[in-house]
Amino acid sequence: MTTTLTPPPVDVSRELYGAQLPTWGPRAVIAAGLLGAAAAYAVGANLLEAALVAWLICMVLPLWSAAVEGRRKATDRLVTTLVTSAFALAMFPLFSILWTVISKGSKVLSAEFFTYSMRNVVGEGGGIYHALVGTLLITGAAAVISIPIGIFAAIYLVEYAEGNRLSRWIRFLVDVMTGIPSIVAGLFAYALFVLFFGEGVRMGIGGSVALSVLMIPILVRSTEEMLKLVPNELREASYALGVPKWRTVAKVVLPTSLAGIVTGITLSIARVIGETAPLLIIVGTTDSVNFNLFNGRMASLPVFAFASQRNPGIPPQFSIDRAWGAALVLLVIVMLLNLIARLVSYFFSPKGER
Amino acid sequence: MAKSIDVSDLNIYYGDFLAVEDVTIPIAAKSVTAFIGPSGCGKSTFLRSLNRMHEVIRGARVEGKVLIDGQDLYGADMDPVNVRRMIGMVFQRPNPFPTMSIYDNVLAGQKLNSKRMKKTEADDIVERSLRSAGLWAEVKERLDRPGSGLSGGQQQRLCIARAISVEPEILLMDEPCSALDPISTSVIEDLIHELKSQYTIVIVTHNMQQAARVSDETAFFNLSGVGKPGRLIEHGRTETIFSNPTDSATEAYIQGRFG
Ligand SMILES: Nc1ncnc2c1ncn2[C@@H]1O[C@H](COP(=O)(O)OP(=O)(O)O)[C@@H](O)[C@H]1O
Ligand SMILES: [Mg+2]
Numbered sequence: 229m230t231t232t233l234t235p236p237p238v239d240v241s242r243e244l245y246g247a248q249l250p251t252w253g254p255r256a257v258i259a260a261g262l263l264g265a266a267a268a269y270a271v272g273a274n275l276l277e278a279a280l281v282a283w284l285i286c287m288v289l290p291l292w293s294a295a296v297e298g299r300r301k302a303t304d305r306l307v308t309t310l311v312t313s314a315f316a317l318a319m320f321p322l323f324s325i326l327w328t329v330i331s332k333g334s335k336v337l338s339a340e341f342f343t344y345s346m347r348n349v350v351g352e353g354g355g356i357y358h359a360l361v362g363t364l365l366i367t368g369a370a371a372v373i374s375i376p377i378g379i380f381a382a383i384y385l386v387e388y389a390e391g392n393r394l395s396r397w398i399r400f401l402v403d404v405m406t407g408i409p410s411i412v413a414g415l416f417a418y419a420l421f422v423l424f425f426g427e428g429v430r431m432g433i434g435g436s437v438a439l440s441v442l443m444i445p446i447l448v449r450s451t452e453e454m455l456k457l458v459p460n461e462l463r464e465a466s467y468a469l470g471v472p473k474w475r476t477v478a479k480v481v482l483p484t485s486l487a488g489i490v491t492g493i494t495l496s497i498a499r500v501i502g503e504t505a506p507l508l509i510i511v512g513t514t515d516s517v518n519f520n521l522f523n524g525r526m527a528s529l530p531v532f533a534f535a536s537q538r539n540p541g542i543p544p545q546f547s548i549d550r551a552w553g554a555a556l557v558l559l560v561i562v563m564l565l566n567l568i569a570r571l572v573s574y575f576f577s578p579k580g581e582r
Numbered sequence: 583m584a585k586s587i588d589v590s591d592l593n594i595y596y597g598d599f600l601a602v603e604d605v606t607i608p609i610a611a612k613s614v615t616a617f618i619g620p621s622g623c624g625k626s627t628f629l630r631s632l633n634r635m636h637e638v639i640r641g642a643r644v645e646g647k648v649l650i651d652g653q654d655l656y657g658a659d660m661d662p663v664n665v666r667r668m669i670g671m672v673f674q675r676p677n678p679f680p681t682m683s684i685y686d687n688v689l690a691g692q693k694l695n696s697k698r699m700k701k702t703e704a705d706d707i708v709e710r711s712l713r714s715a716g717l718w719a720e721v722k723e724r725l726d727r728p729g730s731g732l733s734g735g736q737q738q739r740l741c742i743a744r745a746i747s748v749e750p751e752i753l754l755m756d757e758p759c760s761a762l763d764p765i766s767t768s769v770i771e772d773l774i775h776e777l778k779s780q781y782t783i784v785i786v787t788h789n790m791q792q793a794a795r796v797s798d799e800t801a802f803f804n805l806s807g808v809g810k811p812g813r814l815i816e817h818g819r820t821e822t823i824f825s826n827p828t829d830s831a832t833e834a835y836i837q838g839r840f841g
Pocket of ligand 1: 601621
């Protein structure tokens with residue numbers, strides 16, 4: 229009789245190595261999901277249903293993992309899948325908008341579209357030159373008004389107020405102003421200008437004032453955050469060299485936070501450049517080019533797009549195409565502004581060892 | 583050039599909190615004085631009250647007298663900005679200006695105050711200050727590079743160069759070596775020895791050997807209890823304080839038995 233020694237059972241929870249899905253596992257599941265979606269689409273499901281099929285197939289991954297790897301890793305895979313799905317869901321409207329605007333707007337783009345106004349144009353042809361000029365002038369003037377006010381207010385709050393009661397009130401009001409509906413800003417500007425110029429006033433600068441009302445709180449907030457990021461040690465280093473406070477603010481604090489402040493400015497411009505409602509009220513629109521902010525109606529891209537699809541004329545197609553074109557140009561401008569903001573923060577931030 | 587400091591009955595507050603109580607100490611011109619003591623006993627607070635940096639903090643104030651060569655530092659007609667031009671300061675953490683080159687960092691005192699200078703004059707000041715700070719050889723090839731690209735020890739010496747380029751009469755240093763390696767530390771100690779011939783130097787340190795090596799006079803601060811204000815326990819020649827202290831707490835602290 230021989231006795232065989234049986235090895236003691238392995239305590240799985242104390243093993244360093246555990247069973248694992250192959251590294252190609254997740255990729256394979258995603259590929260299967262895409263294939264499933266394609267198949268569903270081929271047999272007549274719509275896009276939404278196909279996406280749902282893909283998602284359901286992806287949920288196989290946590291189940292598979294639970295069978296092979298055990299509970300902890302399965303939970304990890306489940307949460308990873310859910311978070312990634314939420315991200316994809318959030319991206320969906322973005323890409324959908326981009327796709328729609330580009331596909332519908334790109335066909336009217338031409339040299340004529342950028343260099344002609346709509347003066348005496350009926351039907352085909354014409355362009356957005358007047359609206360482009362209007363948008364740039366109105367938003368530019370809004371920036372000229374808001375940038376100094378916003379930055380000086382933020383400097384007051386961070387460098388001078390030291391948490392006194394006035395600063396708490398300003399901060400509260402700025403927060404409230406951040407949430408002001410743009411139509412209210414437009415009505416405010418209109419009411420203000422009626423005081424000086426009477427009922428029915430239409431002026432580009434009025435639109436700039438309305439946009440400033442929307443821009444200033446954003447600017448104050450973003451600049452404030454940037455100024456707070458400047459380490460106190462730098463201020464103290466400057467004071468210790470016998471530099472007065474105002475010079476310290478102007479020459480140490482502002483340059484150190486310049487990149488962040490300029491980024492904030494650019495983003496706030498991007499935020500208001502597409503505003504329609506306030507401009508509709510106080511600026512109106514027109515078919516001709518108007519370079520004068522202080523006299524009469526001006527066209528702007530968002531109002532142009534709105535008006536073109538509201539009163540398209542006969543046949544309507546040309547006008548609606550132009551509206552999509554204007555929307556595309558506006559979208560590109562906003563994207564450029566965001567790109568500029570990134571470049572600015574890359575090139576202007578203080579450089580250490582890079 | 584260098585000036586003496588005479589402190590009498592100085593109380594230092596943060597708002598209502600009395601942080602340092604009743605300090606009286608004379609500090610001779612062209613000497614090195616070391617402040618030692620456990621953390622939180624008010625060494626930094628006291629040091630900052632010597633160039634009116636203390637009042638930069640909201641609610642902070644002092645009572646008592648500080649005389650600089652007989653002039654009342656807290657007199658009504660004293661301008662704190664001018665005081666700080668005369669009494670330079672080096673901080674615990676090196677803090678070069680990140681937006682400025684090495685060259686501009688050295689000249690920061692002049693540039694931030696928009697002082698006009700000829701290029702040759704500016705070059706002279708930069709070279710002289712960097713040489714005194716023992717940094718010239720290491721950075722003369724890259725004066726236009728950002729100051730924040732230097733190592734910690736180099737940054738601290740850059741801050742010292744920046745402080746002495748405005749030719750102060752007194753130099754205050756708050757634990758200038760606490761973030762540095764032993765080699766950078768000994769470079770800075772040598773530097774203190776050299777600077778002593780021109781400046782009155784006050785240095786806060788946690789390092790007993792350093793205090794013994796660099797200082798002529800030593801002052802020991804201590805807390806009388808938790809939440810109580812810090813006090814100056816005793817001061818005198820460094821040899822005396824280290825070999826034959828009057829107070830038992832001083833002896834215990836120096837021998838490393840507490841703090
Ligand atoms: N900015 C400040 N506001 C209020 N209290 C402070 C401030 N800085 C320091 N203190 C207090 O003052 C006392 C002395 O601190 P400090 O001078 O930094 O001590 P040390 O430099 O000797 O370690 C401590 O009790 C500390 O909590
Ligand atoms: Mg300290």
